[in-house]
Amino acid sequence: MEDYNKIIESLGVKFGKARHINILQPIQIKNFYDVENTLLVLYNGDVKIESVEEKVMAGDILFIPGGKPCTITYGTGEAKPVTYEEFMTQREVYFEPMTDPAEIGIVKNSFGLVAFEAKVFDSVNFFSSLDIPPFFIPQNTKLANLIKEILIEDFTDQPGRGRVISIKTEEAVIELIRHILRNQLFVEQLATNSTYFKDPRLIDIFTYIKNNLAGDLSNKQLANVANVSEDYVGQYFKILTGINPQDYIEYQRMEEAVNLLRTTKKSIRAIGAEVGYKDTAYFCRRFKMMFGIPAGKMRRRDSLMI
Structure with missing residues (x-):
């Protein structure tokens, strides 16, 4: 456990963006790719990811490591398959951004997300270095609440907004790592990392x-x-x-x-x-x-x- 504490202490976490999205129509995005890590909490509707068989329930969280291309489906019903480039060109047809904190978790077919960087020694993308696939986190209330708090803070213009977002993003990353450790996920990759980071x-x-x-x-x-x-x-x-x-x-x-x-x-x-x-x-x-x-x-x- 000491090795994991050292890794966590060495992590530089940087908030990227927060979004609350209403899914306007079902869509399957092929080869979605981002350099940032993404935590996505499902409020209503359906989200599926290729290669993950678990059924996703409202309140479940999807984690997509940065640098890992994947095919992801949003919405209920027959989804239109599009490339990532096609989605980028016409995203307003499929997604509607929402910025009212009172709507979080209320609107049908919606999800919230927080994207972030997490680098060891300000150099190595920690989750990318694990070479792990996207995975779901079932019913983690603490992590879901942190995502919601980041969304609410990002929608406001209160003094200290950036500092609060930064702190809560760090908390979310630590909770994500704790989930991985509690459930003994990717043990071999973590053991390798703890060795070479030293x-x-x-x-x-x-x-x-x-x-x-x-x-x-x-x-x-x-x-x-x-x-x-x-x-x-x-x-x-x-x-x-x-x-x-x-x-x-x-x-x-x-x-x-x-x-x-x-x-x-x-x-x-x-x-x-x-x-x-x-x-x-x-x-x-x-x-x-x-x-x-x-x-x-x-x-x-x-x-x-x-």
């Missing part, structure tokens, strides 16, 4: 990658950072993390690109260069391959309702 050489590599996305991230350079041989560094990284370093680097670059698209007005060319892609066309191809939508549409994602 390796100072690996943490040095994570930190170097984070701070040098536009620079030299060759295996030779990573070997210098970790003080291991160039021939060994790729194997060393994969043994500890389960992925090779260049795949990890690309994910980190794309994640930062998403952040820049959402928070700045920089051109796509400038953003691609800032995260290490000199060829803008190649950056755009890789971006769409990873997220299923063009970089320009991700830029407008702040208004996205899931």
Whole structure:
């Protein structure tokens, strides 16, 4: 348990967004993908996720780890299948955002969600690193109440709003981890994480990658950072993390690109260069391959309702 406490203490949790959504018509979104983690509480209606067989009841919570593509169905009845890009273009046809705190949990066919980042040592996406699938959390009153409190706070303009949201988001993440531990979910992945997060050489590599996305991230350079041989560094990284370093680097670059698209007005060319892609066309191809939508549409994602 001490190892898990260390991981929790090292987590940097950052609130992303909160939404209360009325489902206007049934829809199945194929290859939904987000870099942020999502906690979704079902108030009324139906939500289903491919590969999860459990029946979802009102009050159940769906957790979708960031970086895990999935097919998700909203609403009761025959759902129209659409790609993630198609949904992005016509989302107002399927979802209606609500901002009245009094409507939370009352409107038929509705759900609430909170999206967040959770990074260990400000470098590694914790839930993505576990490589776990989306899963349902049945009838967790504490977590459901935290999501509702975040929604209510986000809908108001009270002094200290941001601080309260930040605190409650951290509480929600801790409760999520406690649920995983209580139910002994993903034990092997947690054991692996608790081991490699204690390796100072690996943490040095994570930190170097984070701070040098536009620079030299060759295996030779990573070997210098970790003080291991160039021939060994790729194997060393994969043994500890389960992925090779260049795949990890690309994910980190794309994640930062998403952040820049959402928070700045920089051109796509400038953003691609800032995260290490000199060829803008190649950056755009890789971006769409990873997220299923063009970089320009991700830029407008702040208004996205899931």
